[in-house]
Amino acid sequence: VSVSNKNLREISPEEFKERLASKLDRHFEESVEEASKEDIFAALASMVRDGYSGKWRRTRIAESANGHKQAYYFSIEFLPGTLLKSNLLNLGWLDTAKEALADLGLDLDEIAAVEPDMALGNGGLGRLAAAFMDSLASTGYAGNGNGLRYKYGLFKQKFVNGYQKELPNDWLKQGDYWEVRRESKSVLVKFGGRVNMVDDHGWMTPQYEGCTVVRAVPYDVAMVGYHNGVANTLRLWDAEIAPEDELKYPSIADRRKIEDLTSILYPDDSNYDGRLLRLKQEYFFVSAGLQSIVNNFIKDYGEENLADFPKYVAVHINDTHPAMCVAELMRLLVDGHRMDWDEAWEITKETMSYTNHTIMAEAMEKWDVGMFSQLLPRLFDIVKEIDRRYAAGLEGKVSGDVIERTRIVKNGQIHMAHLAIIGSHSVNGVAALHTQLLETEVLSDFYQLYPDRFNNKTNGITLRRWIQIANPDLAKLLDKTIGNDWRFDSKEMLKFEKFYHDTATLTSLQQIKLANKQKLAKVIKDKTGVVVDPEAIFDVQVKRLHAYKRQTLKLLHVLKLYQDLKAGIDHPKRVVIFGAIAAPSYVFAKQVIKVINAVADLVNNDPDIKGKLKVVFLENYNVSLAEQIIPAADLSEQISTTTKEASGTSNMKLMANGALTVATMDGANIEIKDAVGSDNIFAFGLDKDEVYTYYANHSYHPRDLYESDPVLKKAVDALIDGTIPNCASEGRALYDAFLKDNEEFLVLADFEAYLKAQKLVEKVWQNPRQWAQMSLVNIAHSERFDADKTIERYASEIWNLDKVEFDAEK
Numbered sequence: 089v090s091v092s093n094k095n096l097r098e099i100s101p102e103e104f105k106e107r108l109a110s111k112l113d114r115h116f117e118e119s120v121e122e123a124s125k126e127d128i129f130a131a132l133a134s135m136v137r138d139g140y141s142g143k144w145r146r147t148r149i150a151e152s153a154n155g156h157k158q159a160y161y162f163s164i165e166f167l168p169g170t171l172l173k174s175n176l177l178n179l180g181w182l183d184t185a186k187e188a189l190a191d192l193g194l195d196l197d198e199i200a201a202v203e204p205d206m207a208l209g210n211g212g213l214g215r216l217a218a219a220f221m222d223s224l225a226s227t228g229y230a231g232n233g234n235g236l237r238y239k240y241g242l243f244k245q246k247f248v249n250g251y252q253k254e255l256p257n258d259w260l261k262q263g264d265y266w267e268v269r270r271e272s273k274s275v276l277v278k279f280g281g282r283v284n285m286v287d288d289h290g291w292m293t294p295q296y297e298g299c300t301v302v303r304a305v306p307y308d309v310a311m312v313g314y315h316n317g318v319a320n321t322l323r324l325w326d327a328e329i330a331p332e333d334e335l336k337y338p339s340i341a342d343r344r345k346i347e348d349l350t351s352i353l354y355p356d357d358s359n360y361d362g363r364l365l366r367l368k369q370e371y372f373f374v375s376a377g378l379q380s381i382v383n384n385f386i387k388d389y390g391e392e393n394l395a396d397f398p399k400y401v402a403v404h405i406n407d408t409h410p411a412m413c414v415a416e417l418m419r420l421l422v423d424g425h426r427m428d429w430d431e432a433w434e435i436t437k438e439t440m441s442y443t444n445h446t447i448m449a450e451a452m453e454k455w456d457v458g459m460f461s462q463l464l465p466r467l468f469d470i471v472k473e474i475d476r477r478y479a480a481g482l483e484g485k486v487s488g489d490v491i492e493r494t495r496i497v498k499n500g501q502i503h504m505a506h507l508a509i510i511g512s513h514s515v516n517g518v519a520a521l522h523t524q525l526l527e528t529e530v531l532s533d534f535y536q537l538y539p540d541r542f543n544n545k546t547n548g549i550t551l552r553r554w555i556q557i558a559n560p561d562l563a564k565l566l567d568k569t570i571g572n573d574w575r576f577d578s579k580e581m582l583k584f585e586k587f588y589h590d591t592a593t594l595t596s597l598q599q600i601k602l603a604n605k606q607k608l609a610k611v612i613k614d615k616t617g618v619v620v621d622p623e624a625i626f627d628v629q630v631k632r633l634h635a636y637k638r639q640t641l642k643l644l645h646v647l648k649l650y651q652d653l654k655a656g657i658d659h660p661k662r663v664v665i666f667g668a669i670a671a672p673s674y675v676f677a678k679q680v681i682k683v684i685n686a687v688a689d690l691v692n693n694d695p696d697i698k699g700k701l702k703v704v705f706l707e708n709y710n711v712s713l714a715e716q717i718i719p720a721a722d723l724s725e726q727i728s729t730t731t732k733e734a735s736g737t738s739n740m741k742l743m744a745n746g747a748l749t750v751a752t753m754d755g756a757n758i759e760i761k762d763a764v765g766s767d768n769i770f771a772f773g774l775d776k777d778e779v780y781t782y783y784a785n786h787s788y789h790p791r792d793l794y795e796s797d798p799v800l801k802k803a804v805d806a807l808i809d810g811t812i813p814n815c816a817s818e819g820r821a822l823y824d825a826f827l828k829d830n831e832e833f834l835v836l837a838d839f840e841a842y843l844k845a846q847k848l849v850e851k852v853w854q855n856p857r858q859w860a861q862m863s864l865v866n867i868a869h870s871e872r873f874d875a876d877k878t879i880e881r882y883a884s885e886i887w888n889l890d891k892v893e894f895d896a897e898k
C-alpha cells in the first residue's frame with residue numbers, strides 16, 4: 089500500500105455523531121436517547137461497514153486487476169472474537185467513537201459488549217488464524233481466509249456445582265453484523281456414491297453415480313487493515329441443499345442431514361477422534377475453497393495458463409485438517425482440466441504449504457481407509473496414487489523402513505500429516521524449539537528426505553487488539569513516552585526500555601496495572617461473588633485445559649500456599665486466576681476443573697486464610713474475557729511439560745501487557761527469555777534433554793519423589809485426605825495420575841523447581857520498583873511477537889507474495 093495514514097482520527101466526533109443519529113433514524117426510527125444498546129450497536133456496525141465497503145471493493149479489484157499473487161489460509165478454525173472495536177481501530181475511528189459516544193452519555197465498552205464472540209475455534213490454532221487475517225490486511229498483502237461458518241461456535245462453558253457443563257453457543261441468533269452472503273459464488277461438493285472411470289476422447293474421466301451433492305454457499309467477512317485502505321476477505325462456507333435437489337429433500341429432517349454439516353464446531357483440541365462428520369467438514373471447506381480459487385483463476389488468467397497457477401496462488405494448510413487440499417487440487421487439475429499428472433503434481437507442491445501445530449501423537453489425524461474411501465471414492469483413488477508414486481520414487485534410494493514409516497496409506501489408515509508434507513513445498517513449526525523437535529524427532533525421516541522444506545515461523549499475536557484495544561491506558565503511556573509510531577511499527581516499542589530508570593513512567597505503569605486490576609476485580613465479583621484485593625499478585629493461567637499444560641502443577645502450588653498459610657507461614661497476598669475450557673469428552677481435564685473449583689471454595693471461605701489467598705476460576709474463557717483478564721495480570725503461568733507446547737500465544741499476550749512470566753523452557757517461552765533476558769523472566773524446570781532422557785529410559789518414578797519430599801507429599805496428599813470437600817473421586821483421580829509410574833507430563837518432577845521460582849516471584853514482588861522495571865522490559869520486547877512481523881516472514885519466505893499497490897482513496 090502506497091500510503092500509510094498516520095492520522096489516528098479519520099473522522100471528527102461531530103461527524104460521527106451525525107452519522108450515528110442518521111443510522112438510528114433510518115434503521116430503527118428512533119433517536120439516540122430512545123435507542124437500546126443493541127440498536128446502537130447495530131447502527132455502529134452499519135457505520136463501520138459503510139466505512140470499509142469501498143476499501144473492500146477496491147482491494148478486490150486491485151488484487152485481481154494488478155495480477156497479484158494471493159494467499160489463501162485454509163483453517164478449520166477462526167477465532168476473531170468480537171469485531172466492532174477492532175474494525176473501529178483499524179479504520180482510525182476508535183478514539184473518535186469513544187469520545188463521540190461519551191458526549192452522548194454512552195460508553196463504547198458497554199455497547200461493544202452486546203456483540204457475541206465469533207468463537208469459531210477452540211484455542212491457539214484458531215486465534216492464530218484470526219490474528220493472521222488481521223495482519224495480512226494490515227501489512228497490505230493479498231491474503232484471504234477460507235473456513236467453515238459453524239452455526240454453533242465453541243460451546244458456552246458453565247460451572248454447575250464445580251463441574252463443567254456445555255451449552256450451545258448460538259452466536260448467529262443475534263444476527264451476524266459482518267458477513268455478506270454471496271450466493272452467486274456458490275459451488276457444489278460431492279460425497280459418497282460410486283465413481284467409474286470412462287474413456288472420454290482418450291482421457292480417463294470420472295463419472296460420479298449416486299453421490300450426495302451439497303451446495304456450499306460462501307459468507308464473506310471483511311478483514312480490515314490498519315490505517316491502510318485494505319480490506320481482505322475471510323470466506324466461511326455454509327452447507328445448503330443444492331437447488332436442483334430441492335425435491336429430493338422434501339422434509340425438514342432430510343434437509344437437516346445436509347445442513348448439519350456446518351452446524352457444529354468440534355470442541356476437541358489436540359485429541360483426535362476420527363468421526364465421519366468431521367471428515368465431511370474437512371472435505372467440504374477444502375473442496376469449496378479450492379473450486380472457487382480455481383474458478384477465479386480461470387476467470388482472471390484463462391484455463392490455458394493453469395501452468396502458472398503457483399505464480400498467482402498460494403494455499404496454506406493450517407495443521408492437517410485441510411490436508412486434503414493436496415489431493416483435491418490434483419483432482420481439479422487432472423480430472424477437471426485434463427492436466428498431465430506430473431505437471432499437476434509440480435503445481436500442487438508449489439502451491440501448497442503446511443504448518444504443524446503439535447508434536448503430540450494423540451493429535452495426529454489418521455483416517456480409516458474404509459470410511460474415507462466410502463465418503464470420498466475419487467479422492468481416495470488420488471491419495472492412493474500419490475502414495476504409490478511417492479513410494480515408487482524412493483524405491484532403491486532409501487531403506488524400505490523409511491518408505492514404510494513415511495508413506496501416506498498404511499495399516500488401513502491415511503496419515504494426513506504425511507500427505508501434507510509430501511504435497512507441500514514448505515513445512516513449518518510454530519516456535520524454534522518446536523521446529524527443531526519436528527526436524528530431529530517427530531518428522532525426522534521427512535527432514536532427512538526434504539531438509540529444504542523445513543522452516544520455523546514463531547507465532548505472533550495481534551498487538552493492536554491486546555494493547556491498543558484491551559489496554560488503552562498502556563497504549564497512551566507508550567504514546568507519551570516514545571511517541572505513537574509504535575502503533576504503526578512495533579519495533580518502536582523497544583524504545584520504551586529507555587524509561588527503565590524513569591520513576592514517573594514506572595509509577596504510571598503501576599497505576600495502570602492497578603486500575604486494570606480494579607476493573608477485573610469488579611468483573612470477578614460480578615461473575616463469581618468472590619471479592620479479591622487489587623493489591624494482591626494477580627497470578628493468571630489462561631489456556632485450554634490439558635494435562636500437558638499442567639494446570640495441575642499450579643493447583644499443587646495453591647495447595648502448598650494454603651497449607652503454609654494455615655500453618656502460619658506468611659506469603660504475599662495472591663489471587664490465582666484460571667480460565668480454561670475442557671473438551672467435553674476429556675474426562676481428566678474435567679476432573680481437574682472440578683478439583684480447582686473445590687479448592688477455590690475451600691480457600692476462599694476459610695477464615696484462617698484472612699483473604700491472603702484467593703482462587704478464581706472464571707467460566708467460559710474466550711477472546712472477550714481474555715481482553716479483560718490479560719491487562720490485569722501480574723504473573724503469567726506458562727508451565728507446560730517441556731517439549732509439549734508447540735508455541736503458546738497467551739504467553740505473548742500477557743508479556744505485552746506487562747505480566748512477568750514464570751515459565752518452563754518450552755515453546756515460545758524460550759524466545760521470550762531470549763528477548764527479555766534471564767533476569768526478566770522466572771524460568772524453571774526440566775529442559776528438553778532431561779525430559780527425553782526420562783522418556784527414553786522410562787526412568788521417571790514419581791512415587792520416589794513423593795516419598796522423599798515431605799512438602800510435595802503433603803500437597804499431593806491434600807487431594808485424598810479429606811482436606812478438599814466435595815471432590816473425593818476427582819481428587820483421587822489426580823492423585824493417581826501424579827503417581828503413575830512414568831507419568832507422561834512429569835508434574836511432580838518439576839514441583840520443587842516451580843516452588844523455587846515462585847519464591848523468587850514473591851521476593852521480587854516485595855520490590856515494586858524492580859517488578860515495574862521487569863514489566864517494562866517485557867512490554868518493550870513484546871514487539872518480537874507482533875503477528876505482522878510473523879506474516880511478513882510467511883509472505884516472503886513461504887508464499888512469495890508482494891504487497892498490493894493501489895491508491896487507497898480512488
Ligand code: 26Y
Binds near residue numbers: 211357407737755
Ligand atoms: C484433530 C483435532 C483433534 C485437533 C483440533 C484442534 C487438533 C488440534 C487442534 C488445535 C490445536 C492447537 O490449538 N494447537 C496450538 O496451536 C497454537 C498456535 O500455533 C500453539 O501456540 C499451541 O502451542 C498449540 O497447542
